[in-house]
Amino acid sequence: MLFNGLxxxxxxxxxxxxAFLAFYAIPNWVYSPSNIRNIVLSPTFWPYVLAGxxxxxxxxxxxxxxxxxxxxxxxxxxGMLPYVRLVVLAIIMGLTMYLLPRLGMVWxxxxxxxxxxxxxxxxxxxxxxxSAVLVPLILYAFFAHVAGVAIPQGNxxxxx
Amino acid sequence: xxxxxxxLAGISLVGNVDAFLxxxxxxxxxxxxxxxxxxxATMAVALTLPFTFPMQPINGILLLLGVYKGxxxxxxxxxxxxxxxxTPASSATILDGYPLAEKGQAGKALGMxxxxxxxxxxxxxxxxxxxxxxxxxxxxxxxxxxFFALIFFSLTIIAGxxxxxxxxxxLSAVAGLxxxxxxxxxxxxxNRFTFGDSNLMGGLNFIAVLIGLFAIPEVIAMAWxxxxxxxxxxxxxxxWVTFREYKNSFFSIIRGxxxxxxxxxxxxxxxxxxxxxxxxxxxxxxKNKENFGKGEIEGVAAAEAGNNGVAGAxxxxxxxxxxxxxxxxxxxxxxxxxxxxxxxxxxxxxxVDIIYGLFIGLIVSSVMLFAVGSVAIRAFRYVADVPxxxxxxxxxxLCIYGVFAVNNNIFDVxxxxxxxxxxYLMLRTRIPAAPFLIAFILGPLLxxxxxxxxxMSGGDVAVFVxxxxxxxxxxxxxxxxxxxxxxVRTAKTA
Numbered sequence: 001m002l003f004n005g006l007x008x009x010x011x012x013x014x015x016x017x018x019a020f021l022a023f024y025a026i027p028n029w030v031y032s033p034s035n036i037r038n039i040v041l042s043p044t045f046w047p048y049v050l051a052g053x054x055x056x057x058x059x060x061x062x063x064x065x066x067x068x069x070x071x072x073x074x075x076x077x078x079g080m081l082p083y084v085r086l087v088v089l090a091i092i093m094g095l096t097m098y099l100l101p102r103l104g105m106v107w108x109x110x111x112x113x114x115x116x117x118x119x120x121x122x123x124x125x126x127x128x129x130x131s132a133v134l135v136p137l138i139l140y141a142f143f144a145h146v147a148g149v150a151i152p153q154g155n156x157x158x159x160x
Numbered sequence: 161x162x163x164x165x166x167x168l169a170g171i172s173l174v175g176n177v178d179a180f181l182x183x184x185x186x187x188x189x190x191x192x193x194x195x196x197x198x199x200x201a202t203m204a205v206a207l208t209l210p211f212t213f214p215m216q217p218i219n220g221i222l223l224l225l226g227v228y229k230g231x232x233x234x235x236x237x238x239x240x241x242x243x244x245x246x247t248p249a250s251s252a253t254i255l256d257g258y259p260l261a262e263k264g265q266a267g268k269a270l271g272m273x274x275x276x277x278x279x280x281x282x283x284x285x286x287x288x289x290x291x292x293x294x295x296x297x298x299x300x301x302x303x304x305x306x307f308f309a310l311i312f313f314s315l316t317i318i319a320g321x322x323x324x325x326x327x328x329x330x331l332s333a334v335a336g337l338x339x340x341x342x343x344x345x346x347x348x349x350x351n352r353f354t355f356g357d358s359n360l361m362g363g364l365n366f367i368a369v370l371i372g373l374f375a376i377p378e379v380i381a382m383a384w385x386x387x388x389x390x391x392x393x394x395x396x397x398x399x400w401v402t403f404r405e406y407k408n409s410f411f412s413i414i415r416g417x418x419x420x421x422x423x424x425x426x427x428x429x430x431x432x433x434x435x436x437x438x439x440x441x442x443x444x445x446x447k448n449k450e451n452f453g454k455g456e457i458e459g460v461a462a463a464e465a466g467n468n469g470v471a472g473a474x475x476x477x478x479x480x481x482x483x484x485x486x487x488x489x490x491x492x493x494x495x496x497x498x499x500x501x502x503x504x505x506x507x508x509x510x511x512v513d514i515i516y517g518l519f520i521g522l523i524v525s526s527v528m529l530f531a532v533g534s535v536a537i538r539a540f541r542y543v544a545d546v547p548x549x550x551x552x553x554x555x556x557x558l559c560i561y562g563v564f565a566v567n568n569n570i571f572d573v574x575x576x577x578x579x580x581x582x583x584y585l586m587l588r589t590r591i592p593a594a595p596f597l598i599a600f601i602l603g604p605l606l607x608x609x610x611x612x613x614x615x616m617s618g619g620d621v622a623v624f625v626x627x628x629x630x631x632x633x634x635x636x637x638x639x640x641x642x643x644x645x646x647x648v649r650t651a652k653t654a
Contacts, residue, residue: 002381002448002560004590006590007327008329009589010328010331010589010591012380013253014331018257025353029351029352029354029355030341030350030351030352030353031345031350031351031352031382032348032350033348033350036348038614038619040610040614040619041347041611041614041615041619043345043347043348043350043352045336046607046610047341047343047352050334050337050338050341051338053334054331054334054335054338057327057330057331057334058331058536060327061327061328061331062368064327065162082383082384082385085383085384085386086380086383086384088383089379089380090581093577093580096560096573097570097574097577098396100560100570100573101570103389105561105564109557109560109561112553112557112560113553113556113557114369114553116379116552116553116556117512117549117550117553118382120382120383120386120549120553121386121387121549122547122549122550123547123549124547124549124550127550128549128550128553129546131550131554135554135558136557136561139557139558139561140561142211143210143461143565146214147211147213147214147565148214149213149564149565150568151561151564152564152570160545
């Protein structure tokens with residue numbers, strides 16, 4: 001394998017990202033008035049400095065002593081199933097974002113609660129369903145009626 | 161305002177049921193949060209933050225301080241019972257706490273942890289009261305160059321929260337600094353990385369970033385391995401700590417408290433190194449040194465005194481200089497800002513009632529911690545029984561409500577999810593999240609003070625070494641960098 005160390009992988013990615021920042025992102029996405037006399041006062045100065053430090057960090061990561069790519073903290077579970085589960089959770093989060101303005105926060109979060117609890121394989125389905133109903137309702141009651149936050153109600157069923 | 165006037169102003173602010181109830185609830189939430197492995201005191205503080213929005217500033221901040229203090233103690237409960245520290249600060253407690261639990265003396269270990277924690281908490285709070293005001297009056301002489309030098313020095317705290325790799329910690333910090341540049345330019349008001357989206361013009365919401373970085377990765381980690389958390393709690397046993405045992409460990413407790421105060425008042429060192437240093441000092445000087453690591457009650461006392469001694473002291477740089485001492489105080493800075501308060505020397509002039517109100521609340525918190533902790537020790541079996549596969553969906557829903565409530569903006573929920581995936585990626589690649597958050601907070605302050613200094617001096621960089629205060633901070637920075645370099649070299653040769 002060409003790159004067998006975690007730091008080297010990170011270093012290469014960091015160098016590519018710093019080059020992207022310096023040569024594309026900052027020139028195109030950071031706007032600077034044309035009449036600035038002192039370069040250090042320009043809105044682009046600080047991002048360029050950070051891109052430079054990022055490049056240095058990336059370079060240092062590449063040349064430094066390598067550490068194995070296996071993760072020490074997160075258990076190493078074989079097979080593709082964990083990755084599939086991550087994709088499913090990402091879909092649940094994406095659907096939550098899609099439904100929040102349409103169904104309203106209370107109904108959406110109830111569905112999100114049930115979906116994640118069963119997706120994680122809860123051994124207490126009744127408790128999960130009861131919690132899925134109660135937790136969003138209690139939070140709605142607090143934020144809407146105590147904190148005065150305008151919780152999105154959605155287009156269908158509206159709560160008092 | 162005289163000292164007595166300040167105290168009276170503080171009493172008038174917190175001398176009501178709401179303030180003490182907030183503190184009490186905070187401690188209960190903190191102990192529960194710290195006692196649930198995987199939830200941690202940091203996440204508990206982050207999740208509690210949105211609930212402070214409708215509260216009076218003093219009550220909201222007392223609630224968070226209660227969570228902080230409760231969380232640090234709560235972490236010792238699973239450390240002793242199931243060998244899993246609820247917070248990193250409790251790691252040293254395992255060394256003797258778990259062997260005691262194996263001998264059927266978990267109740268004794270937990271009791272000593274509580275006594276030592278409360279004693280250290282009192283020492284730490286007193287040091288805060290004595291030193292924060294003095295430091296703040298000194299900091300009133302600071303201008304932008306002095307603050308720039310101070311914040312630069314504070315960024316060296318990243319070394320303390322970088323975990324096993326300083327380089328990955330640096331990478332994380334630079335990423336945080338870059339993310340902090342999103343929004344309108346501080347001087348000219350031009351767009352930086354906003355892509356024409358009005359949601360990005362005010363910069364990324366701090367709460368969305370911090371909850372995304374610290375809470376959501378735990379939910380994602382649950383998807384990666386839904387059964388990894390399964391374990392079994394131990395019974396408490398019938399043996400309880402005696403006053404004689406407390407008296408025998410008292411010197412270790414006081415020494416651990418002082419170590420905690422000193423290390424806690426230096427930004428970035430945190431509770432875990434303090435606990436280990438206190439533990440190793442206790443082992444070095446104890447009459448029972450051969451019993452350490454096999455279930456020595458003095459070891460539990462020293463470790464807990466070391467980590468709780470930090471809890472009040474980390475507020476010294478926060479209140480006096482506006483610089484977070486660790487990641488939890490970084491979150492608490494967010495609470496100050498949300499309530500329109502700017503921690504730092506001017507707060508001792510403009511909001512002295514809040515400062516003294518906090519001091520009074522903190523003193524009371526030690527007593528409350530003792531009461532809540534005594535009950536929590538017995539109730540842990542119920543806390544441990546909360547099924548994590550129901551807890552994590554609840555955390556997810558709580559995050560959604562909490563982040564939305566900051567600005568009434570669904571966009572912030574999207575930012576939180578995005579930061580959650582970034583946080584999980586960082587977790588998997590062992591890039592620490594704490595430097596990212598600290599740099600995200602300090603980044604705008606660093607840039608703002610840099611540019612203000614340059615505007616003041618007409619572009620002359622000599623302004624950054626204009627007086628003894630700046631020289632002192634540059635010297636501290638050089639010493640810190642040299643110490644970091646030395647520790648990295650030592651680690652490489654070991």
